Amino acid sequence: MQKTFDIAVVGGGLVGMAIAFGLAKRGKRVVVCDGEDNALRAARGNFGLVWVQGKGANCVNYARWSLHSADAWQGFADELLARSGVSIGFCRPGGFNIAQSREELASKAEAMQRLHLAEPRLKFEVLESKELAQRLPAVGPHAAGAIYSPNDGHVSPLYTLRALFAAYERVGGEYAPNANVTEINPTSGSFRLRVANGHTLEAGRVVLAAGLGNRTLAPQVGLRAPVKPLRGQILVTERVRPFLAHPTIYVRQTVEGSVLVGDSAEDVGFNDGVTPDVLADIARRAIAPFPLLEHVRVVRAWGALRVMTPDGLPIYEESASHPGAYLATCHSGVTLAAAHCDTVAPWILGGDRPALLDTFYANRFAV
Numbered sequence: 129m130q131k132t133f134d135i136a137v138v139g140g141g142l143v144g145m146a147i148a149f150g151l152a153k154r155g156k157r158v159v160v161c162d163g164e165d166n167a168l169r170a171a172r173g174n175f176g177l178v179w180v181q182g183k184g185a186n187c188v189n190y191a192r193w194s195l196h197s198a199d200a201w202q203g204f205a206d207e208l209l210a211r212s213g214v215s216i217g218f219c220r221p222g223g224f225n226i227a228q229s230r231e232e233l234a235s236k237a238e239a240m241q242r243l244h245l246a247e248p249r250l251k252f253e254v255l256e257s258k259e260l261a262q263r264l265p266a267v268g269p270h271a272a273g274a275i276y277s278p279n280d281g282h283v284s285p286l287y288t289l290r291a292l293f294a295a296y297e298r299v300g301g302e303y304a305p306n307a308n309v310t311e312i313n314p315t316s317g318s319f320r321l322r323v324a325n326g327h328t329l330e331a332g333r334v335v336l337a338a339g340l341g342n343r344t345l346a347p348q349v350g351l352r353a354p355v356k357p358l359r360g361q362i363l364v365t366e367r368v369r370p371f372l373a374h375p376t377i378y379v380r381q382t383v384e385g386s387v388l389v390g391d392s393a394e395d396v397g398f399n400d401g402v403t404p405d406v407l408a409d410i411a412r413r414a415i416a417p418f419p420l421l422e423h424v425r426v427v428r429a430w431g432a433l434r435v436m437t438p439d440g441l442p443i444y445e446e447s448a449s450h451p452g453a454y455l456a457t458c459h460s461g462v463t464l465a466a467a468h469c470d471t472v473a474p475w476i477l478g479g480d481r482p483a484l485l486d487t488f489y490a491n492r493f494a495v
């Protein structure tokens with residue numbers, strides 16, 4: 129491995145790879161140090177939504193940041209295809225959030241109206257059951273309606289990760305697998321990273337994008353990452369004929385025909401297994417709006433751990449005590465990938481901190 133880099137990115141999940149690609153394509157010598165094959169990886173177990181609707185109920189800047197990225201996603205997908213040859217199945221036909229009762233529909237509508245008043249670019253329609261049946265014919269009789277937003281889309285997160293790796297290496301980026309970073313020592317004007325495989329490397333800047341691993345790495349460079357795991361379980365069915373042209377918040381059909389159903393939100397520490405009770409509940413919540421799923425076979429299920437801050441919002445920060453050390457952590461790394469590549473990376477390269485990131489400092493958790 130080459131030993132001296134402009135920038136070392138710690139973590140090769142969707143956050144780290146999107147930033148690393150953004151840095152490397154701008155001409156920097158970048159290395160991504162990643163964990164082992166059995167590391168916890170939200171990037172390989174998520175639902176694949178590029179979702180804006182309903183985000184930011186308590187922080188409209190988060191809604192704006194998500195929209196900023198979703199608006200950039202088509203260009204990002206096109207660039208990944210051009211640079212990697214990997215088609216990632218991105219589409220943005222708008223998404224539905226289905227309500228089971230009139231009360232639920234009214235409360236979702238009220239929340240969306242509040243967001244729309246704060247930011248008119250957050251668009252939505254409230255659909256009563258009849259209109260919903262016209263727009264999504266597979267919906268059964270028990271759905272009370274839905275919120276539709278043209279801002280939402282979906283993508284294959286695994287192909288996205290694969291495309292990012294290929295595009296990153298195509299522009300000269302270096303990837304170091306099985307390279308758990310155990311120690312970061314700020315030296316004068318650079319950072320020395322000790323890696324579990326015995327190597328050390330030096331980089332002018334360091335970006336902490338290690339998901340749950342950021343918690344222990346951040347304090348070494350004067351930063352704070354109070355992140356916790358939150359498990360989600362997901363079911364995947366056999367391939368079926370196309371019946372769902374839009375993603376919904378917990379059922380979506382992939383371009384290949386499989387149906388993804390999920391997910392749960394469970395505070396179970398670092399356990400990323402599956403449990404029959406939660407999977408049964410997930411299946412019930414999918415069959416209620418889409419009765420045709422009742423006889424479709426499930427072929428796979430998994431659990432994965434989200435990387436959650438106490439308020440669910442991201443942290444983007446440069447260390448005040450060790451300039452050149454950056455932290456990037458968020459829950460919605462699929463949705464935000466385009467912004468990480470083309471808005472966060474230029475900031476790390478010395479550009480102005482994007483105004484949209486104003487609220488995302490860790491000191492909001494200070495007591």
Ligand SMILES: Cc1cc2nc3c(=O)[nH]c(=O)nc-3n(C[C@H](O)[C@H](O)[C@H](O)COP(=O)(O)OP(=O)(O)OC[C@H]3O[C@@H](n4cnc5c(N)ncnc54)[C@H](O)[C@@H]3O)c2cc1C
Pocket residue numbers: 138139140141142143144161162163164167168169170171172173174175176177178179307308309310337338339340341342345359360361362391432433434435457458459460461462463464
């Ligand atoms: C069930 C579920 C559903 C989700 N659905 C969506 C969705 O629909 N849309 C959406 O936008 N987001 C979704 N997410 C969130 C999304 O998956 C994550 O935000 C995204 O994957 C980014 O994660 P990450 O790169 O920060 O972390 P990870 O993917 O966990 O990657 C962290 C990486 O850092 C490495 N690492 C850790 N410690 C070290 C160390 N010391 N040294 C070197 N490397 C290290 C690990 O090996 C790993 O590869 C979902 C997540 C889950 C779990």
